[in-house]
Amino acid sequence: TAIIKSTPPKEGQAHICAGGRCIHKDGLCALPFDHYRLEELRCPGNEGYELVTVPDISITRDSTVIELGTIDDKFEGKPEIGTTATVGGEKVADPLGEVTLVDTVAYSGLTVGKTYKISGILMDKSTGEPLEIDGQQVTAEKDFTPKSESGTVDLEYTFNASALAGKAVVVFETLYQDGVEIASHADIEDEGQTVIFRSPKIGTTATVDGEKTADPLGKVTIIDKVTYIGLTPGKEYNIKGVLMDKSTNEKLLVDGKEVTAEATFTAPKSEGSIDIPFTFDASGLAGKSVVVFESLYHERRYRHRTDLPRRQLHLC
Numbered sequence: 001t002a003i004i005k006s007t008p009p010k011e012g013q014a015h016i017c018a019g020g021r022c023i024h025k026d027g028l029c030a031l032p033f034d035h036y037r038l039e040e041l042r043c044p045g046n047e048g049y050e051l052v053t054v055p056d057i058s059i060t061r062d063s064t065v066i067e068l069g070t071i072d073d074k075f076e077g078k079p080e081i082g083t084t085a086t087v088g089g090e091k092v093a094d095p096l097g098e099v100t101l102v103d104t105v106a107y108s109g110l111t112v113g114k115t116y117k118i119s120g121i122l123m124d125k126s127t128g129e130p131l132e133i134d135g136q137q138v139t140a141e142k143d144f145t146p147k148s149e150s151g152t153v154d155l156e157y158t159f160n161a162s163a164l165a166g167k168a169v170v171v172f173e174t175l176y177q178d179g180v181e182i183a184s185h186a187d188i189e190d191e192g193q194t195v196i197f198r199s200p201k202i203g204t205t206a207t208v209d210g211e212k213t214a215d216p217l218g219k220v221t222i223i224d225k226v227t228y229i230g231l232t233p234g235k236e237y238n239i240k241g242v243l244m245d246k247s248t249n250e251k252l253l254v255d256g257k258e259v260t261a262e263a264t265f266t267a268p269k270s271e272g273s274i275d276i277p278f279t280f281d282a283s284g285l286a287g288k289s290v291v292v293f294e295s296l297y298h299e300r301r302y303r304h305r306t307d308l309p310r311r312q313l314h315l316c
Contacts, residue, residue, distance in 0.1 A: 031059050042180040050111060079109040079183040081118075084192045085171045094232055095165040095197040096298060101157040103140075103171045103193075107183075108150040117143050117176040120155050125168035128188055133159045166199035198270075200230040202239075206292045216286045222278040224261075224292045231267040231298075238264045238297040241276050246289035254280045 038054035040046065085103045087093035093101075105118055119141040122131040130137045138159045155173070171193045172186040187193065206224045208214035214222075226239055243252040243259040251258050259280045276294070 033059055033061075035059075042178045042182075044180075079107065079175060079177075081108075081173060081175050081183045081185050082106045082192065083120075083171055083173050083185050085169075085195050087195055090232075091191075091194070092196050092198055092232070093161065094235070094298060095161045095163070095167075095199075097160060097162055098158060099161045101159075101169070101171070101195055103155045103157070103173065104152050105155060105173055105175075105185075106150075106152050107146070107175065109183075110146045110149055112146055112148060114177065115143055115145050116182075117141060118153060118155055118173060119176065120157070120171055120173040122157055122159075123170040123172055123188060125170050125188055125194065131167075131169055133163075161197055164197040166197065168194055168196045170194045198230045198232065200228065200296060202226055202228045202294060202296050204292055204294050206290075214282065216282040216284070216288075218281060218283055219279060220282045222290070222292065224276045224278065224294065225273055226276055226294055226296075227271075227273040228267070228296065229271045231270050231272075233267055233269055235298060236264060236266050238262060239274065239276055239294055240297065241278065241292055241294040243278055243280070244291040244293055246291050252285075252288075252290055254282075254284070 036057040040052040083103050083105050087101050122138040124131045140155045140157050144153050175183040204224050204226045240262040245252045261276050261278045
């Protein structure tokens with residue numbers, strides 16, 4: 001039951017009760033003549049209830065008691081949220097420069113027409129700590145006013161993913177009303193909140209006619225079989241290679257020119273292989289060991305192999 005009582009204040013006494021002093025002997029506060037609006041504030045005790053507002057309370061006479069009767073909060077249901085994080089609509093993404101992670105937040109139990117704030121932060125699943133890019137945490141927030149009790153709202157996180165190969169990133173979200181937290185979704189093990197960044201790798205095996213040695217007789221063709229894992233099916237990639245002189249660790253020159261090859265392909269699966277042919281005149285390479293260096297690109301360089309085993313070929 002709410003009661004508002006107007007009592008003429010004595011000289012020197014406080015007469016407004018708004019978090020201030022109540023000093024009258026009856027324990028009630030004196031209010032000056034005016035028009036008032038009674039508003040219930042959000043707190044943990046009324047979570048899930050519609051906040052009460054009583055407008056147009058007028059105090060125009062001394063010693064007036066205004067009885068508002070019994071005011072019951074209407075239970076609306078406890079607000080809840082769940083999230084689904086994706087990059088380009090997928091749960092697995094390429095760690096290539098700037099990406100935008102979209103977290104679709106599904107909510108229920110909200111009040112139509114009220115304003116809410118959704119606030120989120122990206123977490124590193126391996127450490128359980130906030131993800132940092134260039135020393136800064138990755139956060140986002142948005143104010144929204146729901147048109148129905150349940151629905152969805154998208155929150156976008158744009159950041160540089162170049163250093164995130166092999167990382168799993170989890171989105172934590174918190175829902176606020178009037179500055180008070182009313183719901184959260186912060187499960188580091190939740191797959192729906194998680195996006196995994198691929199860790200592409202390549203390996204190669206160089207041969208001439210299936211052999212690791214070749215005769216330095218005129219034109220030869222080295223076939224470098226490049227195996228790959230961790231690619232995105234349906235995406236276009238480019239492999240570029242160059243032959244190296246093992247004895248000098250410099251690029252092999254034939255007639256003063258580098259020997260290079262490249263191929264562009266669309267990965268049908270995340271794992272597979274592709275052959276890269278290098279054709280050149282081997283007449284002056286007797287006794288040389290030739291090594292193939294390969295780099296994988298998707299918009300920019302992804303991975304490269306520059307070690308010697310398997311890619312080495314000896315010209316007798």
